[in-house]
Amino acid sequence: MKIVLASGSARRREILASLGLTFEVCPSNVDEDVKTGTSPGDAVCELAIRKAAHVASTFPAALILGSDTVIDLDNEIVGKPQDAADARRILEGLSGRAHLVHTGVAVIDSTNGRTEVGRSTTKIGFRRLSASEIESYIGTGEPMDKAGAYAIQGRARDFIQLIDGDEDAVIGLPVGLVVDLLARFGLTTQVPERHSA
Template sequence: MPPASPSRALVLGSTSVYRRELLSRLHLPFSVEPPHVDETPRAGETPAELARRLAAAKAAAVAAKHPDAVVIGSDQVADLEGEPLGKPGNHANAVAQLRRMSGKTVVFQTALTVMCQATGFTQHDLAPVRVRFRELADHEIEAYLRAEQPYDCAGSAKSEGLGIALLEAIDSDDPTALVGLPLIRTCRMLRAAGLQVF
């Protein structure tokens, strides 16, 4: 394990307001740097593989600019029966996603990479979250989307908000993974990288 370095900077490689809010819960000073990574899936790539590759690519892109910092990269891909579902981007796509997920279990593959170029530290992990959706009527889908407009969320629902009413069950060993950053794993990996969480 690298020696503890309280002065080493922490950088979140992300444009997600959700990840920024989650990381701020740890009361650690950090900055945010957009990673500028192409998120196009590769042919034959599973949702878990895609999430892992993008988390690592985001961390590496930001670490190249901040070699002395500890960098966090994360990505989430909704996995519906092996098919990756991205962010809907608009109302029509969100309606289509929620109709497809109605009554089904979706695995939200949330990948995490923490690295520091200066120390050679790199760790990767995956926090899958199994989410079972209720059978959703069209009027419920429409009312939910009009209320919360989750068009920037993989899977078209915010479990931390009204979207919880669309669900029957959530199965996870790292609850914040569903929102976008698995904080239990993040704390473990930051400690391994030499940062003091407390």
């Protein structure tokens, strides 16, 4: 069956391709607002389903894979910064603390609507950042389109002193979870060596 990735993320494309899968890409442009009071962990699953379902209507016979990632600091979702001042506020909040990164993945069989969903959570710990480090990082522009105002695979790598969980989930897709969800639809894939535990 055809596989469709409901995301335009280059990182998600790379990770899915590393499983040896052939797939199409059809980014989902859905409303990403969630009901007030929804926990960050529940939000990623809800949004992953919403994204996959939106694309499923376009492909009548396919497995649609949707995903969403959020930063969770003290059970509050930390989104993308609106401007440099917001990026500074976010990074100051993450400095010297640990937070959670939740990634939800949903796979929908568009022929019958069957949906399988799961979530991966990774704990990330930042060392204490100086004001000059934060200003320098904001100056690179990297934080401006990233949830939590940082990219783990970018210059912010130097800020991180703890990664407890699946790093691929933080970057884009939790490989083990994707393999498990696809297997529920009878699709066997092999986790590449670099993603093995």
